[in-house]
Amino acid sequence: MDKITRTLGRSPETIAVFRALKLGDLLVAVPAFRALRRAYPTAHIALIGLPWAADFVDRFSVYFDEFIPFPGWPGLPEQTVDPAETTRFLTRMQERPFDLAVQLQGNGTCVNPMMALLGARLTAGYYPESLPQYCLDTALYMPYLEGQHEIRRHVQLMEFLGLPSQGYELEFPLTDTDCLRAENIPEVQTLEPNRYVCIHAGGISARRWPEYRFAEVADALAAGGYQIVLTGTASETAIVEKVKTAMKFPAISLAGKTDLGVIGCVLSQAALLVSNDTGVSHIAAALKTPSVILYSTSRPEEWAPLNHQLHRAVLESQATNSQRVISEAWTVLGH
Structure with a gap:
């Protein structure tokens, strides 16, 4: 039994994946998305990402059921923060608590405090090993190793959570x-x-x-x-x-x-x-x-x-x- 199911007491029905980055960053995470979907084939899985990524979710509808636009967070350089919109985003997330929120953004020093505010029943992801205070759950957060290949990193997180790897191959569906x-x-x-x-x-x-x-x-x-x-x-x-x-x-x-x-x-x-x-x-x-x-x-x-x-x-x-x-x-x- 995987860690999520064991901790939650059942298989998660709703999952939010946080990766608010550019195209290449999302493509190298596809093997992890694949492992997540294969582990929970009936779950409703949403991607929290930058506005452009709505098109990514449409293209990868086999792995995602929903796109949630991310309004920004202090310290993240990808977009200007609108404090009022960020507050509304957190409120909306808390009003529909996901069973699981997975942090695939980075080492966690900036975004793990935000993960704690999403209102999810469980959160999982990375933390910097030298700063254990950013580890929200020792069972579900693994150390972020600098210099590791991005494809392997995210698949290894899935394996750390007890979800079998589905290979490292990238995908880009064409219609x-x-x-x-x-x-x-x-x-x-x-x-x-x-x-x-x-x-x-x-x-x-x-x-x-x-x-x-x-x-x-x-x-x-x-x-x-x-x-x-x-x-x-x-x-x-x-x-x-x-x-x-x-x-x-x-x-x-x-x-x-x-x-x-x-x-x-x-x-x-x-x-x-x-x-x-x-x-x-x-x-x-x-x-x-x-x-x-x-x-x-x-x-x-x-x-x-x-x-x-x-x-x-x-x-x-x-x-x-x-x-x-x-x-x-x-x-x-x-x-």
């Missing part, structure tokens, strides 16, 4: 509607499956691999016969244009023309992704699209895809010129 929207984009219609490479030079990090280096990689792959597709959000259009302008070969720009589903369909038929460490790199890992990922501020030991044959991690310090990335790209492509 017929996603692919239909992709097919309706004129630029996508010109792409030959497995004969194009996606280049994603944007990302949320303040420091990224330079655009001209991405252009050098793109030109080398284009010279080898691959179409080049430059991807990015609307806010990354200027970055994409810098890459395109620096290139010698022609390239297709999809900047601002894709949503998550469309970029998933484009990546699913790509021969390769070359990207900074950002959300699309985890989509590629989920879709088993080969990739070469540049790490400027994050650590590959914590964030890189686990399949090192299909996905290559390159530190910015190892890529002072483009040759290392080009070499890794050709290796992954089988040349």
Whole structure:
């Protein structure tokens, strides 16, 4: 019997998962979400997340039944705190006490006090081992180990709670509607499956691999016969244009023309992704699209895809010129 069922005296009927972060952060937690759902197949499971994550819950409806927007909390940098809305959020949570609230946000120094205010019958998650006062329940909170891989970390929490692992594989479900929207984009219609490479030079990090280096990689792959597709959000259009302008070969720009589903369909038929460490790199890992990922501020030991044959991690310090990335790209492509 798992710890939750034993402590509660029954299987939980309602569960809230707190992870109010970005796309990549949620994708690497999917194996933990899968383990939670398999352990409690009839439970009503809600994700408490940033406003954008409503789309994530829709895509992962096999694991989640509800999305609860998170209004922010002092000390969390992802959004500005509205004290009145945060108070209303806590009141709403307390008015419908969940059987279980699971903290997957981080080490707990900032958010565990909030977890105690959610009104759940049980809470579980992480605490910093050096600060035991942040441990809300010694049976249900495990030490947060710095430097651990994010995928393994969250699966291990599930195992700590007595829920069997369902593997470390990522997922990114695609729908017929996603692919239909992709097919309706004129630029996508010109792409030959497995004969194009996606280049994603944007990302949320303040420091990224330079655009001209991405252009050098793109030109080398284009010279080898691959179409080049430059991807990015609307806010990354200027970055994409810098890459395109620096290139010698022609390239297709999809900047601002894709949503998550469309970029998933484009990546699913790509021969390769070359990207900074950002959300699309985890989509590629989920879709088993080969990739070469540049790490400027994050650590590959914590964030890189686990399949090192299909996905290559390159530190910015190892890529002072483009040759290392080009070499890794050709290796992954089988040349």
